[in-house]
Amino acid sequence: MTTDTTATAHATRFRQLHETGVLVLPNAWDAASARLIEDAGAQAIATTSAGLAWSLGHADGNHLPRELAADAVRRIVNVVSVPVTADIETGYGETPAELRSTIEAIIGAGVAGINIEDAGAPLRETGEQAGRIRTVREAADATGVPLFVNARIDTYLRQVGDPAGRLDETVSRARAYIDAGADGIFVPGLLDAETLRELAGLLPAPLNVMAGPGAPAVAELAALGVRRVSVGTAIAQAAYATARRGARELLGSGTYDSLAVGGVDYGELNALLS
Numbered sequence: 001m002t003t004d005t006t007a008t009a010h011a012t013r014f015r016q017l018h019e020t021g022v023l024v025l026p027n028a029w030d031a032a033s034a035r036l037i038e039d040a041g042a043q044a045i046a047t048t049s050a051g052l053a054w055s056l057g058h059a060d061g062n063h064l065p066r067e068l069a070a071d072a073v074r075r076i077v078n079v080v081s082v083p084v085t086a087d088i089e090t091g092y093g094e095t096p097a098e099l100r101s102t103i104e105a106i107i108g109a110g111v112a113g114i115n116i117e118d119a120g121a122p123l124r125e126t127g128e129q130a131g132r133i134r135t136v137r138e139a140a141d142a143t144g145v146p147l148f149v150n151a152r153i154d155t156y157l158r159q160v161g162d163p164a165g166r167l168d169e170t171v172s173r174a175r176a177y178i179d180a181g182a183d184g185i186f187v188p189g190l191l192d193a194e195t196l197r198e199l200a201g202l203l204p205a206p207l208n209v210m211a212g213p214g215a216p217a218v219a220e221l222a223a224l225g226v227r228r229v230s231v232g233t234a235i236a237q238a239a240y241a242t243a244r245r246g247a248r249e250l251l252g253s254g255t256y257d258s259l260a261v262g263g264v265d266y267g268e269l270n271a272l273l274s
Contacts, residue, residue, distance in 0.1 A: 014112035051236030077110035085113030113148030137181025151182035157189030200225025
């Protein structure tokens, strides 16, 4: 595959954004949401795999075909000037060949980074997931694009095993994934301050957490050693809640009050996508 200079530049820039401070990544699910997030001042944009799937008529959980995912990501990349990192769930494939096809398609769409998760029922065995990350790393390196691979660990999100041993299990998985080529570690479901501080201190790679209502503020997370903060599906869910609220009011009382406040100005949104 021929290296795209813009993709390489964005991937290089995206890596640099992890070197100091905390990188805040609002999650987009389509081109318009990505453009609004960039206009709000984001230095980079992350996709939400669930939001992306929903917007394309699919459920979350590895139901979205690879080709649709790559096309949707390409549409996002094409309307923004900042790096984009794509959530590819478990990789849209089981075999090494399928994983390589996913990475080639996603890099071809212009991304600077990816999230890949060890989710399953139960979670994938550590060695198996490390092997998958190694395949991803090799496939990315073969393109010449320095893709940032963020390895998601679902031990806390899915409350795996004995709580007393969960931190050790997370660290063990993280180290194996880093050895296999991961550049960062994403641990959704963990927001306890002392555990975050300890985990960040034990990892030789940037720690990403998923925040939301009730979570510590970004500055507090940064003080604990967190280097990257995203919000998963939260923004997409809020947008869809507005759609449902407006539809129910219109179809119920026949009024429009819920649409009176908070909408993005038509001209402003149109201009952002011109």
